[in-house]
Amino acid sequence: MMGELMQPGGRLLLSKLGLQDCLEGIDAQVSTGLAIYKDGNEAVASYPVEDKNFPYEPSARTFHNGRFVQRLRQKASSLPNVRLEEGTVKSLIEEKGVIKGVTYKNSAGEETTALAPLTVVCDGCYSNLRRSVNHNIVPPKLRKIFLKGIDEGENIKAMPTKRVEATLSEKKGVIVLGDAFNMRHPAIASGMMVLLSDILILRDLLQPLRNFGDANKVSEVIKSFYVIRKPMSAMVNTLGNAFSQALIASSDEAKEAMRQGCYDYLSSGGFRTSSMMALLGGMNPRPISLIYHLCAITLSSIGQLLSPFPSPLRAWHSLRLFGLSMQMLVLHLKVEGIQMLSSANAAAYRKNYMAATAL
Numbered sequence: 001m002m003g004e005l006m007q008p009g010g011r012l013l014l015s016k017l018g019l020q021d022c023l024e025g026i027d028a029q030v031s032t033g034l035a036i037y038k039d040g041n042e043a044v045a046s047y048p049v050e051d052k053n054f055p056y057e058p059s060a061r062t063f064h065n066g067r068f069v070q071r072l073r074q075k076a077s078s079l080p081n082v083r084l085e086e087g088t089v090k091s092l093i094e095e096k097g098v099i100k101g102v103t104y105k106n107s108a109g110e111e112t113t114a115l116a117p118l119t120v121v122c123d124g125c126y127s128n129l130r131r132s133v134n135h136n137i138v139p140p141k142l143r144k145i146f147l148k149g150i151d152e153g154e155n156i157k158a159m160p161t162k163r164v165e166a167t168l169s170e171k172k173g174v175i176v177l178g179d180a181f182n183m184r185h186p187a188i189a190s191g192m193m194v195l196l197s198d199i200l201i202l203r204d205l206l207q208p209l210r211n212f213g214d215a216n217k218v219s220e221v222i223k224s225f226y227v228i229r230k231p232m233s234a235m236v237n238t239l240g241n242a243f244s245q246a247l248i249a250s251s252d253e254a255k256e257a258m259r260q261g262c263y264d265y266l267s268s269g270g271f272r273t274s275s276m277m278a279l280l281g282g283m284n285p286r287p288i289s290l291i292y293h294l295c296a297i298t299l300s301s302i303g304q305l306l307s308p309f310p311s312p313l314r315a316w317h318s319l320r321l322f323g324l325s326m327q328m329l330v331l332h333l334k335v336e337g338i339q340m341l342s343s344a345n346a347a348a349y350r351k352n353y354m355a356a357t358a359l
Ligand SMILES: Cc1cc2nc3c(=O)[nH]c(=O)nc-3n(C[C@H](O)[C@H](O)[C@H](O)COP(=O)(O)OP(=O)(O)OC[C@H]3O[C@@H](n4cnc5c(N)ncnc54)[C@H](O)[C@@H]3O)c2cc1C
Pocket: 001, 002, 003, 004, 005, 006, 007, 087, 088, 089, 090, 122, 123, 124, 125, 160, 161, 177, 178, 179, 180, 186, 189, 190, 191, 192, 193, 195
């Protein structure tokens, strides 16, 4: 299973791109929320149905990813200025720091080239091409233990649930998109939504350019993309990574209290459930609102941990829980940048990409 749930926010973005019919005829099922199970208890958390700020039907769709992707390909190839060609890209062609195109093996097995003023790299979570554009390395802190692992003959595997931070391409004439560009833990099933949001923003930024021949101009435009995308991308990245850490079962009492706190918060109904589901569904891309709810979950977990009366051990676990939670939040703030909290950015995102009038 990979990329099989399209959040309500993702459906809205799909419709903004004129691609909503790609969800039809693929046996997609309607999903109105989450069922949550923990220790024999179960609860339902629904997407808010009366969110006046969300101008689209508040439900998700689940489907077979392959069928959806084929529909997207059919739709793209039906455009008069698109020629679809299947092949495996071997490398990017670079001249004086500018990407000029790709060399690839076509379906007949012949190696050939394709040149373009702007190359879009979107080769997924196992991206090889990303490396030619950015020089991300193993953090120095991890090198020693990594080399020790190799020396001891460990079979080191890369899993697709990795985290890739969005970094500005160092080369001109190229843009990296999708999982090759930015990835978070898939716990909240929102990778496609972020990708659609990125495509919508880029479409609007690139549309006024008459052509992509001026690599400097295109680079300038692409730089602004990194800021505009923050409300949706930082919210999803933070929520996905925070949930993946908080929801793992643990014998550590502080961590377990956090996990129980998440369950209680999500299943409590009312404002807390609907707000969290609006965030999860991409219906309210406001990172600051997410930070508020993550703090509220932390405080209510601490309250639970201290009840019915605060013993020294419970107070100790509460302190640790607070520390763990703050550590997690500070890490995310560092990675995403403090501008993720900008209310003006979030308001501009909503106005430009989620308003009903532009549908
Ligand atoms: C376990 C898991 C579950 C997930 N569930 C969800 C979910 O329910 N909902 C959601 O929104 N997101 C989900 N995601 C995230 C989502 O799958 C990704 O964000 C999304 O698929 C990214 O799309 P992409 O096009 O960047 O990459 P991919 O979907 O990986 O597509 C990359 C494509 O590039 C091709 N390719 C690679 N190298 C080359 C090359 N050299 N030449 C030519 N082609 C090449 C690959 O064959 C592939 O077709 C999940 C992720 C994981 C890991």
